Amino acid sequence: MYLAILWHFHQPIYRRPQSKAYVLPWVNYHATKNYRQMARLVEETGYPCTFNFVPCLLDQIEDYARGLALDPYQLALELPPDRLGPFEIERLRKLAPKGTGEAELQAKALESLFSPLDRIPADKFERFELQRRIHRDLIPDWVRLGREGKAELTVTPYYHPLLPMIFDAEAAGSERPGISFRHAEDGRVQIRRARAHFKETFGADPRGMWPSEGGLSQEVAAAIADAGFSFAVTDENVLWKSLSGSHERKQLYRPYLASGLAVFFRDRELSDLIGFTYQHWNARDAVADFLRRLDERRPDCNERSVVVLALDGENPWGTYPENGVPFLRELFHRLGRHPGVTPVFLGDYLAGHPPAEELALAPGTWLGNFSKWSGTPAKNSAWAVLSRARHACGPVEEILIAEGSDWFWWFGDEDTEEFAFLFDSYIREAYHRTGLPHE
Numbered sequence: 001m002y003l004a005i006l007w008h009f010h011q012p013i014y015r016r017p018q019s020k021a022y023v024l025p026w027v028n029y030h031a032t033k034n035y036r037q038m039a040r041l042v043e044e045t046g047y048p049c050t051f052n053f054v055p056c057l058l059d060q061i062e063d064y065a066r067g068l069a070l071d072p073y074q075l076a077l078e079l080p081p082d083r084l085g086p087f088e089i090e091r092l093r094k095l096a097p098k099g100t101g102e103a104e105l106q107a108k109a110l111e112s113l114f115s116p117l118d119r120i121p122a123d124k125f126e127r128f129e130l131q132r133r134i135h136r137d138l139i140p141d142w143v144r145l146g147r148e149g150k151a152e153l154t155v156t157p158y159y160h161p162l163l164p165m166i167f168d169a170e171a172a173g174s175e176r177p178g179i180s181f182r183h184a185e186d187g188r189v190q191i192r193r194a195r196a197h198f199k200e201t202f203g204a205d206p207r208g209m210w211p212s213e214g215g216l217s218q219e220v221a222a223a224i225a226d227a228g229f230s231f232a233v234t235d236e237n238v239l240w241k242s243l244s245g246s247h248e249r250k251q252l253y254r255p256y257l258a259s260g261l262a263v264f265f266r267d268r269e270l271s272d273l274i275g276f277t278y279q280h281w282n283a284r285d286a287v288a289d290f291l292r293r294l295d296e297r298r299p300d301c302n303e304r305s306v307v308v309l310a311l312d313g314e315n316p317w318g319t320y321p322e323n324g325v326p327f328l329r330e331l332f333h334r335l336g337r338h339p340g341v342t343p344v345f346l347g348d349y350l351a352g353h354p355p356a357e358e359l360a361l362a363p364g365t366w367l368g369n370f371s372k373w374s375g376t377p378a379k380n381s382a383w384a385v386l387s388r389a390r391h392a393c394g395p396v397e398e399i400l401i402a403e404g405s406d407w408f409w410w411f412g413d414e415d416t417e418e419f420a421f422l423f424d425s426y427i428r429e430a431y432h433r434t435g436l437p438h439e
Contacts, residue, residue: 001253001298002306002344003335004264006050006233007038007313008210011057012160012406013422017398017429020063023418025073025095027060029113032134034314035061037115037323039141042151047332048343050152051142051313052210054160055197056401058139065135077110078128116322143202152345154208155198157190162373162405164217164363166190169383171217171363175375177383184219186395186403191227207347208232210310213373213405214266214366221361222259231255231262231350233310237368239265242361249297253305255350256359262350263361266310270294274331275311279319283326287334294341306349310366373405378412382423389427398430 014024022028042049063069073095076088084092089102095109110127114120121127145151157163164171169181191209198206207230211220214234224232236252243251255262270293278286297307317324335341365373373379390399407423410416431438 001294001301001303001340002342002349003294004050004306004308004344004346004349006052006154006210006266006308006310006346008052008156008310009035009038009057009313010054010156010160010212011060011314012404012419013056013401013426014060015063015069016422017425019070020068021070022060022072023422025071025091027057028064028069028071028074029095030314031061031064031138032113032118032131033115033323034317036134036138036141037117037317037325038313038328039138039145039151040115040117041325041328041332043145045329045332045336046150047336048150048152048345050154050208050346051145052154052156053142053198054156054212055158055194055201056160056404058197058201061135061138065138067132077106079106081106116325139201146202146204152208152347153198153202153206154210154346155194155206156210156212157187158193158197159190159401159404160212160406161187161190161400161403162213162215162365162370162408163187163190163211163220163223164215164365165370165374166403167217167219167223169374172370172374173363175370175373177374177380179380179384179387181383181387181390183390183395184223186390186400187220188223188227189395190400190403191223191229195227195229207350214238214310215364215405216258216263216361217363218259218361221261221263225260229261231264231346233264233266233308233346235310235364235366235368236265236268238361238364239359241364241368242359248300250300250305253297253301253307254357255306255353255355256357257355258359258361262355263359264306264308264346266308266366267297270307271309271311274309275316278327279316279321279324283321283330286327287330290331291334291338294338298340304353306344306346306353308346373408376412379408382408382411385427389430392436393430393434396430396433398426398433402426402430 011027015022073091076091092105092109095112096105100108146153166187167184169176209229209232216234255264410419428438
């Protein structure tokens with residue numbers, strides 16, 4: 001069997017409109033702690049992986065690399081300790097391990113930004129220089145890994161919109177928000193701009209796409225194909241909803257053709273074990289369990305079958321011992337020599353094994369349904385706000401940003417005030433830009 005692993009790198013827009021002032025520190029945090037770690041482990045082990053990028057994340061990494069980001073969390077890290085006030089201390093607590101005393105809060109918060117792979121200097125100012133160097137080198141390192149064939153690079157629509165609902169909110173079925181939202185033209189813009197940004201950044205056209213939240217429909221697949229992409233990846237639940245008749249596991253391990261686009265479907269169990277379960281195991285036992293489960297899939301596979309894993313490449317590691325380094329090393333080393341398993345890039349697999357079966361896609365996401373983005377009063381209210389603003393203002397930049405999936409994911413949850421603030425800020429700026437009164 002073939003095995004393809006896709007790591008999705010994604011953060012929404014955290015800066016205020018028309019500004020480089022950041023409200024949350026997570027691009028800064030993940031850039032030094034997780035994105036560089038993943039690139040280094042792939043290079044160290046020689047295991048081929050696919051890295052998928054959201055263009056608005058790349059934009060924000062560039063802000064930090066060029067020293068343009070105005071980040072109050074970074075300021076709290078750099079201030080002399082005797083000048084830390086209540087607001088700076090509150091920010092540092094978001095970064096430092098829980099239970100850190102105030103006397104060591106700043107030092108521990110700064111340490112938290114680095115991977116165990118890094119040799120962290122003892123001197124505070126040398127740590128800041130290491131941080132700046134990581135920011136500067138991150139995108140060039142990805143460019144090099146792609147050019148040298150050590151990693152496959154793919155992309156997501158520009159501001160991470162949930163495309164089936166942007167094309168037509170009715171796609172959410174029973175979770176639809178109860179308002180009319182159908183702006184396929186916005187989705188196409190986000191797809192085309194992602195492709196152009198990828199080429200500008202990495203010097204080549206992307207072959208593939210992880211659509212935001214794995215969100216696909218037949219209409220979305222056609223738009224991705226029309227933009228020049230060869231393949232997309234989504235969740236197996238989309239396959240099971242799309243197939244008629246009885247379902248067999250072996251149907252999962254091959255691509256299908258949907259409106260001219262080759263579509264791969266991830267093995268949800270294997271992906272989610274890495275994302276949500278194995279952090280509670282020791283590394284050797286976790287990888288042994290993973291390999292056992294992979295071997296159990298052999299009766300459903302033949303020499304052409306491809307098992308696809310797709311999951312976040314940044315968020316799981318904070319709950320793993322040593323930020324996931326022992327697990328990932330063990331996984332890559334043992335997968336690389338596991339009998340009967342051939343690592344592959346999705347684009348390379350497709351070149352030798354084009355899909356033979358047409359499929360009419362049912363709308364779906366990596367969760368299967370749309371319940372994390374629509375269907376509750378808070379989420380539906382946000383869709384109504386967006387719908388009115390889009391009708392009034394047109395597809396200005398701020399509306400495209402407000403179409404991102406993250407705002408809707410968090411609406412209704414506790415301690416997500418910054419997300420609500422950012423969403424509202426971009427809606428307000430859309431009205432301001434077009435000279436219209438905000439309702």
